[in-house]
Amino acid sequence: xxxxxxxxxxxxxxxxxxxxxxxxxxxxxxxxxxxxxxxxxxxxxxxxxxxxxxxxxxxxxxxxxxxxxxxxxxxxxxxxxxxxxxxxxxxxxxxxxxxxxxxxxxxxxxxxxxxxxxxxxxxxxxxxxxxxxxxxxxxxxxxxxxxxxxxxxxxxxxxxxxxxxxxxxxxxxxxxxxxxxxxxxxxxxxxxxxxxxxxxxxxxxxxxxxxxxxxxxxxxxxxxxxxxxxxxxxxxxxxxxxxxxxxxxxxxxxxxxxxxxxxxxxxxxxxxxxxxxxxxxxxxxxxxxxxxxxxxxxxxxxxxxxxxxxxxxxxxxxxxxxxxxxxxxxxxxxxxxxxxxxxxxxxxxxxxxxxxxxxxxxxxxxxxxxxxxxxxxxxxxxxxxxxxxxxxxxxxxxxxxxx
Amino acid sequence: xxxxxxxxxxxxxxxxxxxxxxxxxxxxxxxxxxxxxxxxxxxxxxxxxxxxxxxxxxxxxxxxxxxxxxxxxxxxxxxxxxxxxxxxxxxxxxxxxxxxxxxxxxxxxxxxxxxxxxxxxxxxxxxxxxxxxxxxxxxxxxxxxxxxxxxxxxxxxxx
Numbered sequence: 001x002x003x004x005x006x007x008x009x010x011x012x013x014x015x016x017x018x019x020x021x022x023x024x025x026x027x028x029x030x031x032x033x034x035x036x037x038x039x040x041x042x043x044x045x046x047x048x049x050x051x052x053x054x055x056x057x058x059x060x061x062x063x064x065x066x067x068x069x070x071x072x073x074x075x076x077x078x079x080x081x082x083x084x085x086x087x088x089x090x091x092x093x094x095x096x097x098x099x100x101x102x103x104x105x106x107x108x109x110x111x112x113x114x115x116x117x118x119x120x121x122x123x124x125x126x127x128x129x130x131x132x133x134x135x136x137x138x139x140x141x142x143x144x145x146x147x148x149x150x151x152x153x154x155x156x157x158x159x160x161x162x163x164x165x166x167x168x169x170x171x172x173x174x175x176x177x178x179x180x181x182x183x184x185x186x187x188x189x190x191x192x193x194x195x196x197x198x199x200x201x202x203x204x205x206x207x208x209x210x211x212x213x214x215x216x217x218x219x220x221x222x223x224x225x226x227x228x229x230x231x232x233x234x235x236x237x238x239x240x241x242x243x244x245x246x247x248x249x250x251x252x253x254x255x256x257x258x259x260x261x262x263x264x265x266x267x268x269x270x271x272x273x274x275x276x277x278x279x280x281x282x283x284x285x286x287x288x289x290x291x292x293x294x295x296x297x298x299x300x301x302x303x304x305x306x307x308x309x310x311x312x313x314x315x316x317x318x319x320x321x322x323x324x325x326x327x328x329x330x331x332x333x334x335x336x337x338x339x340x341x342x343x344x345x346x347x348x349x350x351x352x353x354x355x356x357x358x359x360x361x362x363x364x365x366x367x368x369x370x371x372x373x374x375x376x377x378x379x380x381x382x383x384x385x386x387x388x389x390x391x392x393x394x395x396x397x398x399x400x401x402x403x
Numbered sequence: 404x405x406x407x408x409x410x411x412x413x414x415x416x417x418x419x420x421x422x423x424x425x426x427x428x429x430x431x432x433x434x435x436x437x438x439x440x441x442x443x444x445x446x447x448x449x450x451x452x453x454x455x456x457x458x459x460x461x462x463x464x465x466x467x468x469x470x471x472x473x474x475x476x477x478x479x480x481x482x483x484x485x486x487x488x489x490x491x492x493x494x495x496x497x498x499x500x501x502x503x504x505x506x507x508x509x510x511x512x513x514x515x516x517x518x519x520x521x522x523x524x525x526x527x528x529x530x531x532x533x534x535x536x537x538x539x540x541x542x543x544x545x546x547x548x549x550x551x552x553x554x555x556x557x558x559x560x561x562x
Contacts, residue, residue: 015537019530042444071520072544107428236455236481239509252481334427336459336477336488339405349461349475365459365477373512402535 021059023112028052031382036065040145040388043398044317045372049387056387061372061380063401070403074362079105079328080181082362087175088368089346089364090400094136095127095166097400098179103260104337104348105181109331111323118312119183119320125196125304126166126178128297131163132203134342135297137289138395140289143214145392146223151214160208161199168192181328184221184320190230193309199296200305201235207294215291216306224287225278228390232281239370241288242344244394247273248281254340266303267297283393290342290395329357344397368394368401405430407451408487415445429486431478436491440501443489446478447506452485454478457503462511462521466547470495473522476503493523502528520545 006120020031033051037341042244051056070089074082087094102123106112150318166187170178178185214220228239232248242377245252255272256376271292273285308314332354338347344367351361371394379387405423407431412421416438424431434442446454458518459477476489494501502525504510515534522543525531536544541552551560 004558010554012557014539019532035405035480057437064533064537065507067535069544075545093486134477234508237508239507250481334424334431334475334488334490336429336486345458347459347477349459351463361463363459363461369512370509373509379510 004107016046016062017065017382020050020058020208025050029057032277034387035064041391042141042396043397045391045396045401047391048387049384051384054383056379056382056384057236061375063372063398066398066402067403068123068399070364071362074276074359075362076358079330079355079359079371080324083180083360087177088399089403090134090157090341090343090368090397091174092137092397093130093342094174094176095123095130095179096134096339097346098176099123099127099261100339100341100346101335101348102179102181103339104350105328105330108333108336108352109181109184109325109328111325114323115182116312116318116320117262118314118318119323121304121307121312122184122188122320123179124262124266125301125308126169126176128300128304129162129166129196131342133159133166134161134298135179135294136295138290138342139210139214139287141396143220143390144219144226146389148214148217148220151210154206154210158203160293161202165196165199168195180321180324182325187314187318187320188308189385190314192203196301196305200233200302203298206292206401211291215288219279221284223385223389224283224393226282227278227386228283228382228393229279230281230374230378235281235374236375238374240344241367241370242340242372242373242395243293244286244344244374246271247285247289249273255343256340258338267298270298270401283389284385286393286395293342305359307317327357330354339367341367343397343400344371346400364403366400366403368396368398372396372401404483405489406486406522408432408485409445411445411449411452412442415442424490428487429487431475431488433489433490433492436493436500439489439491440503440506441478441501443506446489447483447532449463453482454480454485454487456481457507457509457513460510460517460518462523462545463471464495464521464545464547469475472498472516472521474500474523499524499525499526501526502526522546 021280034047036044036046046062048060086097087099087201089330136155136159143151167173170176230248235245251270273280273291278355298363330352335350346364349363416434418437419435422433456479458479460473463473465471470491472495473492478487517523519533
């Protein structure tokens with residue numbers, strides 16, 4: 001077949017027109033377009049910036065370039081078949097999204113309290129491993145955005161160990177489909193716990209290196225401290241969650257607030273931004289909170305490994321699929337479930353009609369979506385270089401932003 | 404605590420009695436669409452509940468048979484750890500809801516998304532444009548009777 005797409009010069013501007021019109025600008029103002037295809041936009045984010053010289057007057061994000069109709073798909077598929085689509089929301093932290101989704105459907109079915117402890121501990125273990133991988137991406141690519149090239153390679157090397165561990169457990173590197181409704185795809189492979197302990201032992205000195213190389217680097221501090229300060233009241237009003245909200249000084253982590261899964265049995269701290277290098281809620285604080293969260297996740301992993309080799313160790317008759325329902329038909333209800341994924345609060349709104357195996361409505365509340373909406377407020381009167389620093393510090397994931 | 408919330412909502416809604424739905428999680432209150440702004444203002448400002456965060460806004464199309472659409476607001480109060488689901492029903496052929504983006508700025512983009520996907524019009528919204536779909540797309544994809552256009556820029560959509 002011939003080329004299908006009918007090219008016309010105005011097509012791009014017709015499908016996503018600029019909000020600002022050139023005629024309305026003053027003579028010293030101009031519109032600069034950033035993205036959608038630029039490495040510093042972490043995917044396909046387009047920013048329309050109104051400039052006066054090098055000072056930004058206004059930034060208007062244009063999103064939707066990676067819209068894959070998650071909600072439409074979810075409304076046409078049985079609950080269990082939606083999980084691979086959930087993986088593709090936040091594709092660098094799939095386990096966390098799966099955990100949230102599975103928890104929501106289990107709550108609708110009323111089997112949440114029956115899930116075996118071993119299954120819950122494995123879920124938390126893999127989710128925290130994935131949280132570390134996601135924070136690695138966040139810190140590494142952020143360093144690259146503002147000119148530090150080496151940390152990215154060091155971090156990719158260390159992240160590879162996590163991906164191999166998760167591949168060993170689930171069979172795939174990024175999109176796992178490992179956490180199922182009511183259980184798991186499979187038990188952990190034999191020897192996983194030992195390899196995981198080795199990894200924890202390996203990664204701890206590397207984190208010290210990372211801190212010395214990037215977090216405490218003078219150039220990095222100069223680029224990020226006192227840049228993009230997000231006041232707490234604005235953050236809450238805009239629905240910002242996750243490390244971004246914590247960096248603004250609020251100790252708010254859904255793992256502690258909602259106490260879901262086995263998190264109440266685990267001991268970990270919630271880091272907040274203290275303005276060590278500048279003001280509370282600046283770009284450096286956001287990166288630092290992520291960095292400290294890696295340490296906290298390692299603490300959780302060690303405790304999970306202790307439980308998985310001690311109290312809830314593997315037995316021959318343990319079947320992680322034992323509780324997986326053959327037919328998922330929740331009774332008619334509305335339910336909103338939320339969980340802490342590395343970027344913030346991931347929520348699912350379900351409406352079940354009680355008559356069918358597919359959700360009547362499944363809405364995904366994505367955290368990157370809410371976190372990005374604050375960019376307009378944060379980027380008034382700053383320089384273009386700082387805009388890149390701010391966009392990087394939000395830790396966007398376009399797959400989750402556009403769904 | 405839910406009783407206090409219901410009391411506040413009842414005081415603020417003058418155009419009709421709110422209905423409660425205790426089966427929903429979090430517990431839900433259904434109010435008349437004309438009361439939405441007054442109720443939201445009361446919930447936001449009342450020091451007993453202080454719902455300072457709007458987590459999620461969901462549009463729901465009940466289908467052409469029922470002829471109604473719903474908008475569900477998931478509120479959360481950080482200081483008191485309270486959840487609330489607030490629901491309004493609007494007719495399908497004239498879906499209009501007051502925008503709450505003046506109270507919670509997070510509503511801004513969520514309402515744009517609902518406008519994009521369902522065609523619900525939000526009165527007094529600062530910037531009501533499509534957000535995820537292209538600006539020249541026809542129809543609102545998440546409506547239950549949605550039929551997609553045959554061609555977009557000469558690309559056949561039905562594969």
